[in-house]
Amino acid sequence: MDDERRWNSAPQYEKTVEDSNVPPSYAHYHMHQGTTTQNSGTSDKRVTPGKQKPQNRLGTTIGLAVVFGLVAGIVFQGVNLAAGFITDTTQTDTVQEQIDTAQLVTEASADSGTGQEDTAATGTAGSVASVARAAMPTVVAITSVSIQEIPYYFGFGFSSRSTQQYSSEGSGSGIIVGENDDELLIATNNHVVSGATTLSVCFMGDDVVSAEQEAAETASDSTGDVNVEDAVSAKIKGTDETNDLAVIAVAKSDIPADTLSSIKIAQLDTSDDLDVGEQVVAIGNALGYGQSVTSGWISALNRTISTDDTTGSGLIQTDAAINPGNSGGALLNMKGEVIGINSAKFASNAVEGMGYAIPISKAQPILEELMSRQTRDKVDSSEASYLGITPVDLSSETMEMFDMPVGVFVSEVSEGEAAANAGIQKGDIITGFDGQAVTGRDDLESKMVYYAAGETVDVTISRAEDGQYEEQTVQVTLGKRPKSGYGD
Incomplete structure (x- = not known):
């Protein structure tokens, strides 16, 4: 057959x-x-x-x-x-x-040549280049301008005294983490935006250097509007100084149509299951020159460091280069997902490759709360609010000795003013203002500039009861700051 x-x-x-x-x-x-x-x-x-x-x-x-x-x-x-x-x-x-x-x-696998290289070819989706391509549309450059006042002496000796103003520019980074009907929401570090009178945001491909120069030139604009070529104005939506986190908002109407169509919202992963030795990618506005990409490895987990501004705990340590301007940028896994927010670098002639990031699992619930807040503009000085207290910062030694919470110590309360009318007493410690944590006098003042006299807000205080501090919340109708008044 x-x-x-x-x-x-x-x-x-x-x-x-x-x-x-x-x-x-x-x-x-x-x-x-x-x-x-x-x-x-x-x-x-x-x-x-x-x-x-x-x-x-x-x-x-x-x-x-x-x-x-x-x-x-x-x-x-x-x-x-x-x-x-x-x-x-x-x-x-x-x-x-x-x-x-x-x-x-x-x-x-045509370009790989051998079967053993097929795995590497398939893994190209997780290369540094592909991660950068996927994530760069989610990272922005932030330029902050603050107005500083310094004593100015002239004449013979120190017989006369006045203050002189000068502007100071700073560079940072941010991650697009959400949006609402009118705004694009960007996560960053608190120290990037703290004290800023104006904020501008540059997206991927924009001329960051030119935008910084133009932003500095418009710093005297009382409205804080710095919409210039390659940059759009941003406003602070909420801050958390304790955890060095902040959310800023950009009006969608200010973003050019072609830019709006090319930017992306970042994918957030969990940082709870990270392992030492994993490869990571850092993207940020290094030295204010625009987006740059570095890569390295997770060197350690749960690190605690102290800087001039704050103390951070539970941080991710990486040897990916994190330079000035990278703060607020993204630390990504090899899937292009955000696992951390770059925060600090240990700077020393004897140390290399020690950068730190806030784990995204720690940051995410804080960011979600800040994102839900109302976006506010700074109020005019004629409408500035006033508590009627004498605020004092507490040293870490004092807080540790008397087991005091972090906040602003109330050393005096003015009769008939907002704080006294709400029941705040001498010796109380203000720990929160309108749902935001308060870490010190400057932090409280930076929050109050967004609230006008006559507004009613929730103020969280801690009061000593039988040797222990107990927390309570009072409603305060803010007063109007007197022209000769000082403090809050």
């Missing part, structure tokens, strides 16, 4: 099947069974009763055998060819499918 199949070509298969018109497989055996029956019947009819001729019978038998053998062979061959044609068609389809799959693998 196999030999017969090999001797025939494909066109013969088709012709035989059409001519025989015999169903496959069972037709061969039907003809085989019919051969014996018809052979016997034909022999009986051809022999005259009583006059049998052995030679004629033998010749007839041989002839019939040849005829039926030819018929059986033709049918047999047709059946085999038909079955072979069907089988070959099925096998051809299967092989074609396998080839297609193999072709896809070949195309994916």
Whole structure:
């Protein structure tokens, strides 16, 4: 059977099947069974009763055998060819499918050369370059301008005294973490925006250096609007000085249409399951020159450091270069997901490769609370609010000795002013203002500049009761700051 199949070509298969018109497989055996029956019947009819001729019978038998053998062979061959044609068609389809799959693998690994390199080629999706391409549209450059006042002495000796104002520019980074109907919401570090009179944001591809210069030139604008070429104005939505976090908002209407279509919202991952040795990528506005990308590894977890501004705990340590201007930028895993917010670098001639980031799992709930807050503008000085207290910062030694909470110590309360009317007493410690944590006098003052006289806010205080500080919240209707007044 196999030999017969090999001797025939494909066109013969088709012709035989059409001519025989015999169903496959069972037709061969039907003809085989019919051969014996018809052979016997034909022999009986051809022999005259009583006059049998052995030679004629033998010749007839041989002839019939040849005829039926030819018929059986033709049918047999047709059946085999038909079955072979069907089988070959099925096998051809299967092989074609396998080839297609193999072709896809070949195309994916065509540049790799060997099978061992196929894994590396597939892993290209997690390369530093691909992470950068995916994440750079989510990272922005932030320029802050603050107005500083310094004593200015002139004349002979120190007989006369005044203050001189000068502007100070700072660079930082931010991560686009959300939006609402009107605003784009950006996470950053509190120390990037603290004390800023104006804020501007540059997106991917913008000329950050030129934008910084223009922002500095508009620092005297009382409205804080610094919408210039390649930069849009931003406003502080909320801050958390304790955790060095802040959220700023940019009006969507201020963003050019082509820029708005190209920026992305960052994907936030969890930082709870990080391992030392994982590769990471840091993206930020290093040295104020615009976005730059560095890569390294997670060196340690749960680190605690102290800086001039704050003390951070539970931080991620990495050897990815984090330079001035990177603060507030993204620390990403190799999937392009944010696992941390770059915060600080240990700077020393004897130390290299020690940067720190706030874990995103710690930052996320704080950012969500700040994102939900109302975006406020700084109020005009004529509407400045006033508490009517004398605030004092507490030293860390004092707080530790008397087990005091972090906040502003109230050393005096003015009669008839907002604080006294709300029940705040001398010796209380203000720990929160309108739902925001308060860490010190400057922090409280920086928050109050967004609230006008006459507004009612919740103020959280801690009061000593039987040697222990207990927290409570009071509602305060803010008063108007007197022209000669000092303090809060």
